Amino acid sequence: TLDLTSRKAPCFVKFLEMEKMVNIQAEINEVQPFLLSVTIVSTLQFYFIGKKYEILQDMNRHLEAVLKEKKALRKRLIKPRCQESLPIEATFHKYVVELLTEAVTFIEKLESHLQTVRSIPQIPNIMKNMDTALTKTEMLVMELEELAEQILKWRELQKEVYSD
Secondary structure (H helix, E strand, O other): OHHHHOOOOHHHHHHHHHHHHHHHHHHHHHHHHHHHHHHHHHHHHHHHHHHHHHHHHHHHHHHHHHHHHHHHHHHHHHOOHHHOOOOOOHHHHHHHHHHHHHHHHHHHOHHHHHHHHHHHHHHHHHHHHHHHHHHHHHHHHHHHHHHHHHHHHHHHHHHHHHHO
């Protein structure tokens, strides 16, 4: 009962409260850098987790697209093509084979055909050049004929000179 009836001095009560507050403040100061580092680390983790999530989502969409294409391709390969095309009577098979051969030949020569079509606007210039070359060739032929005649005459003269 004496302990219950006795009062503590008010100055000591304040001192104990101040001591508790200082201890709590010290604990806060110790824990605060740790909490800050934990907060930074968790924020960075969430950021990188978000980035990884986006990358995984992109990969998932790509794989789903590939899977869809794979299914469509598999369906197309399994499905017989002859049911979609027009039936050809047996008597015309020979002509179809010939047509396919000509189509392959045409495709092989397509580049040269395209070059020919591209050269059509240049045909008038080419024709002028060919006319000029033909004229020059005719002139050279005439000169050659004259030269051949002169050589033959000279030869005849030489024969006559040696025979005399």
